[in-house]
Amino acid sequence: MDTIFALATAQGKAGVAVIRLSGPRAYHAASLLAGSDLPVRGLSVRQLKDTRGVPLDAGVVLTFAAPASFTGEDVVEFQIHGSLATTEAVLRCLGDLDGLRLAEPGEFTRRALENGKMTLPQVEGLADLIDAETEAQRKQAQAILSGALGELAESWRAKLIRAAALLEAVIDFADEEVPTDVSPEVRELLTGVRSDLEQEIAGVRIAERIRTGFEVAIIGPPNAGKSTLLNMLAGREAALTSEVAGTTRDVIEVRMDLGGLPVTLLDTAGLRETGDLVEGMGIALARRRADSADLRVFLTEDIAAMGVTRQPGDLHVLPKADQRPAAENAVSGITGQGVDQLVQQISAVLKTRSASAGIATRERHRIAMKSALDALERTSAVLESGPDLYDIAAEELRTAIRALESLVGRIGVETLLDEIFASFCLGK
Structure with a gap:
């Protein structure tokens, strides 16, 4: 069994970097850098040196003896200063040692699974948590x-x-x-x-939506203010707006946190009859994405006039509240009028649906x-x-x-494991 190592924290400059080792030669490798009197299990502050005795950095060394570790093997972690030069120097030194190699993506977690420290659902949960x-x-x-x-x-x-x-x-x-x-x-x-x-x-379906995100489609006729509303909800100019009808041709997606739930807002092309080929393609795409969305928000005076049937759970708000005298149930992406209430409505619907989510x-x-x-x-x-x-x-x-x-994960999941671990970083 090889001894593996990798940077366990994010790439780039940081206050602290963590380098993790796991395998039968982890303790030996750590002793070469941090001193032969390194405790088998515990924490110590050490001056790290390369094999020629040249100082690399001062840091904290954590040692975990098998099987009481994340992977179930001997594990060592170096907590060092997070400069690019320092982390690269320590990684290069480890790579020069016999019996050590750079870990593959997710290999630490894979060893934890193989050694019975985690189940397959726990591995999936770790990936989702990251x-x-x-x-x-x-x-x-x-x-x-x-x-x-x-x-x-x-x-x-x-x-x-x-x-x-x-x-x-x-x-x-x-x-x-x-x-x-x-x-x-x-x-x-x-x-x-x-x-x-x-x-x-x-x-499962609702639970998976929490994991991947709910899709909320904003639907309405051209120039109803859909793109302006999307920009207001997103807090930035995510969609191009214009007084010219039919500006939006493609579906614009904006991912956001809405009341703790992951939501992808969809700004769709205005629904109308058109002889423009490109706009017609955009409208067809808008209808397909709206039909598959988890929630549809109709921004229009009349839903039926668009040739769309309202489904249970759909929301209907009136457009351009800034041009209406004290209109209820209306929103304006220009002034923000009614936007907070709309967000509350969307959140309420999605939270009610989320209550039926299972563990899987x-x-x-x-x-x-x-x-x-x-x-x-x-x-x-x-x-x-x-x-x-x-x-x-x-x-x-x-x-x-x-x-x-x-x-x-007890049987028949080898191909699946390759896919799951490929999504992990090297140090996990």
Whole structure:
């Protein structure tokens, strides 16, 4: 096993930089730079020197002996001054040592997974936590990182193993009279797990939206003030505005934090009949993006006049509040009138929807849980035929158990791991 090292903090100049090592030669390498009397476990302030004895920097050295470390291996961290020259000098010195190499993206976390220090959902949670931009994303990622999804999956798995064991007992003693009918307990176990799976599957889409961001489309006729409103909401000139109708041809996206939720605002082309080919393409794109958005905000006098049907949850506000005498439910991107109220409305709708989010956050999670649920439904159907088909029911239970094992990363996830770890930085 190679010993790996990398800069664990962001690239660039900073007050402090952290360089991490992990592997069988981590402690030896640290001793060469920081002194042979380095404690096996603990913290010390040291003068770091290269192999010729030339000073590199003064810093803090943290040593973690296996298995009590992030990766489960011997781990050392150098906390040094974060200048580009200093970090480069220490990294270059480590690279010259035998048995050490620069880590690949996510390799520290991969070793933590392989050594049983983390589950696959926790790895995904860590990736999401690093990418979190809003409070809702932070809380969601922290829940996954804490092991909530893994614990839930393990509880389901334990119940299914119990159910399978009961059926196997009947199968093994088929030639003898079994004193107890196991089917009521098996059905109770299956019903509980099925109910939990159905609830969790239903919440995946919203949970995934919290992770990736809700899309809110601003829709209206040309010159309704959509781009001006977008600029007001974004706090900057994100979209070109003009008195000429049809200025917006493409969909303009602005990502922002709205009440702790990640939101991507979409400024779409004005909806109208047009003979202009390019504008027509923009309008067609606007309709498609609006249809797929999580929430639509209609900025218009009359929704029906645009040939669009209002759906439950859509918001309707009147345009150009600055040109109306004390109009209610109207907004102006020029003066800001009604904008705060609109933000509150959008936040309220999205927060209500977010309340139904489950712990599982990814399509991979949904697929694994749906596979388990399908197997349990087949199990329940087979059970109705009585003990003669218990062997088939037991096999369906094993299928469900394997699906849950893929959820927590026990089986069949090697290709997925490469994709996940590629998104990590070198020092993670």
